[in-house]
Amino acid sequence: xxxxxxxxxSFDRMIHEPARLAIMAVLWxxxxxxxxxxxxxxxxxxxxxxxxxxxxxxxGYLQITKTFKGSYPNTSAALTKDGRKAxxxxxxxxxxxxxxxx
Amino acid sequence: xxxxxxxxxSFDRMIHEPARLAIMAVLWxxxxxxxxxxxxxxxxxxxxxxxxxxxxxxxGYLQITKTFKGSYPNTSAALTKDGRKAxxxxxxxxxxxxxxxx
Numbered sequence: 001x002x003x004x005x006x007x008x009x010s011f012d013r014m015i016h017e018p019a020r021l022a023i024m025a026v027l028w029x030x031x032x033x034x035x036x037x038x039x040x041x042x043x044x045x046x047x048x049x050x051x052x053x054x055x056x057x058x059x060g061y062l063q064i065t066k067t068f069k070g071s072y073p074n075t076s077a078a079l080t081k082d083g084r085k086a087x088x089x090x091x092x093x094x095x096x097x098x099x100x101x102x
Numbered sequence: 103x104x105x106x107x108x109x110x111x112s113f114d115r116m117i118h119e120p121a122r123l124a125i126m127a128v129l130w131x132x133x134x135x136x137x138x139x140x141x142x143x144x145x146x147x148x149x150x151x152x153x154x155x156x157x158x159x160x161x162g163y164l165q166i167t168k169t170f171k172g173s174y175p176n177t178s179a180a181l182t183k184d185g186r187k188a189x190x191x192x193x194x195x196x197x198x199x200x201x202x203x204x
Contacts, residue, residue: 008120008144018110018118025203042110091203098200101127101193 008097014059015090019044019052024079024087027062032078053077061086110199116161117192121146121154126181126189129164134180155179163188 015024022042026033033041039049056062061083065076079087117126124144128135135143141151158164163185167178181189 008124011120013120016118016120018113018115021199022110025199028203095200095204097123097127098197098204101130102197102200 008093010089010093012086012090014056014061015087017052019048020056023049023052023056023077024061024083024090027077027079028084028087028091032065032076035075035077038077056083059083110195112191112195114188114192116158116163117189119154121150122158125151125154125158125179126163126185126192129179129181130186130189130193134167134178137177137179140179158185161185 015021019042022044023038026038026041030037035046035049038044038053039046042049044052053062053064057064057077060080062077063080065078067074067076117123121144124146125140128140128143132139137148137151140146140155141148144151146154155164155166159166159179162182164179165182167180169176169178
C-alpha cells in the first residue's frame, strides 16, 4: 500500500485540524447551519467554535450571516463555493487513505 | 450525519499530523521499514523524516534500530505495541469519519 501515502501532503492544513474538519464536515452535509446547531453537532465550546469559524471565513471557505430570529440575534454559516471545492478535494484525499487503511 | 462528528476530538494529534500519519500508516502495513524505504514511501525529506521519527520514538510509538548492512549503517523503525494500539484507535476514528464522508 505505501506507494500512495505521499498523497497525504496535499491535505489542506486549514481543513485537517480536527475542530475545523468537524465544522467543514457538518457544513458539507447541511446547506447552512446556525451557531447553536454547529456547537451541538461538533461538540466544540462556543469560544472555540467562534474562533474557528472566523479562521475559515478569513480563508474564504465559509460565509457567516448574522440575522434575527424574532428579537434574538442568530448567526449561521454556510460553505462558500471555494470552501465546498476545498472540502471536496480534502474529502477525496481522506477517502483515498481510508481505502488503504481499511 | 453530524451526530458523530464530535468523535473527531479523540483524534490523536501525534498521529494526525500528515507527515507522522504517513510514517505510522507505512509502519502499520510493514513489520519494520528502513530509513530509505520510509523516505521513498512517505515522500518526506530525510531531515523531516528523521525529525518526525524522533518525535514518534519519544512518544513511545516506535522503536528505532541502528545496525549495519555489510559496512553501511542502516536505520530501521517499527511500531511498538503502544504505537500499534494508538494507530489502531486512530484508524478506527478515521474510518468512522470516512463512512460519514463517503
